[in-house]
Every structure is written in structure tokens, then in C-alpha cells.
Amino acid sequence: MRAWRAWTQAALIALVFLGFRLIFGSGQNAEMSSGPFTLRRTRVQRQPNADASLSIPLLDKINNFWLVDGATQIRNFGNIRLTSRGQLGQYGVVVSNGAGDNVLDDFETVVSFKIHNTGVSERFMGDGMVIAVSPEKDYIQQNMLSSYGRSQYEHNSGGIIGNDRGLMGLPRNLPGLAVVIDTYKNDPKTRLKPPFMSVLLNMDPRRHHYSADTDGTASTGHNLCPLIKLKRSVMSGKDTKLRIIYLESIGFLKIDIKYPESNEWIELYQHDSNLYLPKNKVTGQRYIAIGALTGQASQTVEIQGVETFEFHWDDHEEEDFDYANEMQYFLAQEYGERVKIEEDDYSRWLQVKRQGGEGHDPVIPNKNKHSTLYYLAKGAFVLFILYGLSLSIRISIKRLATIRRRKSQVSILG
CATH class of the missing domain: 2.60.120.200 (Jelly Rolls)
Structure with a gap:
């Protein structure tokens, strides 16, 4: 029973960690934090x-x-x-x-x-x-x-x-x-x-x-x-x-x-x-x-x-x-x-x-750094995390109910 709870908690922590990485850590940041950015100082x-x-x-x-x-x-x-x-x-x-x-x-x-x-x-x-x-x-x-x-x-x-x-x-x-x-x-x-x-x-x-x-x-x-x-x-x-x-x-x-x-x-x-x-x-x-x-x-x-x-x-x-x-x-x-x-x-x-900025709209909104597919994948992953959490909670509730029912039966038989 304890092992099952430990595995459940580890899975929940892993899901939450991956979710935060996906939602708040963009691919751009990963790109900038790897490669030459971390190995050298800028030449500017x-x-x-x-x-x-x-x-x-x-x-x-x-x-x-x-x-x-x-x-x-x-x-x-x-x-x-x-x-x-x-x-x-x-x-x-x-x-x-x-x-x-x-x-x-x-x-x-x-x-x-x-x-x-x-x-x-x-x-x-x-x-x-x-x-x-x-x-x-x-x-x-x-x-x-x-x-x-x-x-x-x-x-x-x-x-x-x-x-x-x-x-x-x-x-x-x-x-x-x-x-x-x-x-x-x-x-x-x-x-x-x-x-x-x-x-x-x-x-x-x-x-x-x-x-x-x-x-x-x-x-x-x-x-x-x-x-x-x-x-x-x-x-x-x-x-x-x-x-x-x-x-x-x-x-x-x-x-x-x-x-x-x-x-x-x-x-x-x-x-x-x-x-x-x-x-x-x-x-x-x-x-x-x-x-x-x-x-x-x-x-x-x-x-x-x-x-x-x-x-x-x-x-x-x-x-x-x-x-x-x-x-x-x-x-x-x-x-x-x-x-x-x-x-x-x-x-x-x-x-x-x-052209000295002539004919250019200086207030064009910043271009999205990711494609539509990226945001769809992000949304799908968020839904997956929510589903996984809800499933874990439902399993835990059912498991607790089963344990209580068994304890009740044991006490009655005893």
C-alpha cells in the first residue's frame, strides 16, 4: 500500500513539473540556455x-x-x-x-x-x-x-x-x-x-x-x-x-x-x-x-x-x-x-x-514566437495533466473506500 502511494505521488510530481516546464518555459528559453549562450560571453x-x-x-x-x-x-x-x-x-x-x-x-x-x-x-x-x-x-x-x-x-x-x-x-x-x-x-x-x-x-x-x-x-x-x-x-x-x-x-x-x-x-x-x-x-x-x-x-x-x-x-x-x-x-x-x-x-x-522607417507601421504587434501547432500541443498537454490528476484522485478515493469497506467487514466478522 505504501509503495503504491509513493508511486502515485511521484507520478503526480512528475506531471506537475512537466506541465510547468511546458507552460512557463518556452522553447526559445531552452534554446538560449543551451549552446554558446552558456559557454561564452557575448562579443558585444x-x-x-x-x-x-x-x-x-x-x-x-x-x-x-x-x-x-x-x-x-x-x-x-x-x-x-x-x-x-x-x-x-x-x-x-x-x-x-x-x-x-x-x-x-x-x-x-x-x-x-x-x-x-x-x-x-x-x-x-x-x-x-x-x-x-x-x-x-x-x-x-x-x-x-x-x-x-x-x-x-x-x-x-x-x-x-x-x-x-x-x-x-x-x-x-x-x-x-x-x-x-x-x-x-x-x-x-x-x-x-x-x-x-x-x-x-x-x-x-x-x-x-x-x-x-x-x-x-x-x-x-x-x-x-x-x-x-x-x-x-x-x-x-x-x-x-x-x-x-x-x-x-x-x-x-x-x-x-x-x-x-x-x-x-x-x-x-x-x-x-x-x-x-x-x-x-x-x-x-x-x-x-x-x-x-x-x-x-x-x-x-x-x-x-x-x-x-x-x-x-x-x-x-x-x-x-x-x-x-x-x-x-x-x-x-x-x-x-x-x-x-x-x-x-x-x-x-x-x-x-x-528606407528610414518610411511606410513602416512601428506599432505592429510582436510576432508570436511559436506556431499554432505549438500552442495546440501545449493545450493538449495541459488537458492531459488535468486528466491525469483527476484520474489519480478518483483512484485514490476508490482505493480508500475499498480499504474502509474491508476494515468494516473485518470488524464485523471479528
Whole structure:
């Protein structure tokens, strides 16, 4: 009897283990955890990009590699204050100027910042801040005081409204990726309470713009995800970090946050492949822009620092499929993210990059990594496990009933 119970328990444990492996452990993970991934380090190297970073002493970096606009205040051995509490209708902006290395293809940017308004309720803080990766920077350098200068810039830039500050201090139709941290609810229909985040991708300045009045929900660009609720500690005046990871080589984008009370990165958004961020057609550069804006309410927004790293496999052709495979290994080893790009998909992605993303839908859902047959097999196995468990339970119940009946008969005969 004891042996039968032991065998039954062992069978149940084995079924449950196999079920969990099938349901929660994908074939892709098995592939990545075997072979060269476990035998060697990736050949992709993380290299700091000082030209697209900001650190103390700040004035040296600002004077050489960044542009400044608005009410921005720079404390050489402190921080960069974009807006100040008590100052309504104020904006501040810093943008990398391209004088250094701004050819950001496969890279990571970490922005450390503080948002606060001492002694004031969070309901009276606003408007927010934005971290952008854009192909354009000249809206700061050009003369926007005259109507002629503005119209000339708008014509030459493809429609960018150079004197507009609707995107948290940046032009509301600025092309590129914009990660907006909103601390003031403009639209009563918005269900979330501040702070919350929106992720916008503008491709065409003549058609795409950010909608501040609707907290970003009615933006005409590509809203990459619904509004994301952030923790209130973002507005506590303590150091918060936001990380953008983009790999043009495979079209991968990931946005993480590290809250003041935590030492761990928390994922806010991820797109595995085929997401194109526009770059400057002349220079091939992408510029990092950070802006802040106050409106009917105010707050202090300070940048503590910016760290940018690039990822390179030296002396290797970036358009080879081997490069894409190596980037997948790099993602797995560096960030624990496992993605799979097929060679046919990669060939199509190369065409998208060569065309500068024109005619490409940047928000096509991530392609399923497994076939329909795989999911049918998974479902069948789950049903098999459930059937096996139910059968074992029924046999156990019947066995117990038989034992009790025999004991009852023995007691009666005895």
C-alpha cells in the first residue's frame, strides 16, 4: 500500500513539473540556455558615450556637447534645474548638440532626475517632464523670434513648430520617441491619478503631435502603449532613474524605471522587434532631449545626471544576420531578455532601416514566437495533466473506500 502511494505521488510530481516546464518555459528559453549562450560571453561590448552624457562638472559638458533653452539653471557641481516651483508657464530644455558622438544605434540612456514642490499637495504639481530621442535639435538653435525665421525653419524641418513647447517643453510635433512623465491631470476623462507615463512615437511632424489637453491619449502620433501608472514617490523629490534601451539592429525597445525606494529596475514598456526610431537623414544621429513644463501648477524638475552607453561588436558588419544573433545573446546576458528574430524577418527589417522607417507601421504587434501547432500541443498537454490528476484522485478515493469497506467487514466478522 505504501509503495503504491509513493508511486502515485511521484507520478503526480512528475506531471506537475512537466506541465510547468511546458507552460512557463518556452522553447526559445531552452534554446538560449543551451549552446554558446552558456559557454561564452557575448562579443558585444558596452562602451560609454561621454558626449551624450551629463555628469559633474556640468558646465564643461554643457558648453561642448549640449544645447540649453528656456529657464534652465545649471549648477556646475550640483544639478540642472529645468523648472522651479512657484513659476507658472515656465519651461526648460537640454538637448545633445551633435558636436560629439550622437550616432546612437544600439544604446542605453539612463536619466536621473528629481521632481518636487515642497509643502504643496501633489494635486497642485504640474505639468511634467519628457525624455526624448529625436532626429532633430535645431528648434533651439534657430531664430524663432521673427515670423520669417519660424516659417523658414518649419519648411526646412518638415513641419516642426519650432516655437511650440507643448510636449513638456519640446515642440509637440517633434519627431522621435517621447517618454512623458505627467504630474498633472488635464483631462477629467483620464482615469489614472498623477503621476503617469505615456510613450509616444512621432514619425511625421505634419501629421503627428502630442495632445497635452488629453494627457496624451488623443495624440495623433503612435501611442505605443496605454497610460502607465507610476508610483507617487516619483514626485517626492528623491532621485528617480529612467532607462531607455534601444537596439536598432533588431528594432528592440525597452523602458525601465528605478524608484527612489528601490534598487531594482522595473519594466514599464517593451517591444521585441521591428520598432524604428527616426534618425537625422543628413548626419545619421539621434539627439537626447530632456524637457520640463509648468502650467497652472508648478514644480521643480532637476536633472541629476545622464549616462549613455553604446553597444558594439567591433570589426563586424552590422547588417549581417550574425550581428542580430549576437545582439540577442547580449540582451539575454546583459538584461535577462530573450527575444528571437528569424532570418526572413531580419531581411525585411533591414529594408525598413534602409528606407528610414518610411511606410513602416512601428506599432505592429510582436510576432508570436511559436506556431499554432505549438500552442495546440501545449493545450493538449495541459488537458492531459488535468486528466491525469483527476484520474489519480478518483483512484485514490476508490482505493480508500475499498480499504474502509474491508476494515468494516473485518470488524464485523471479528
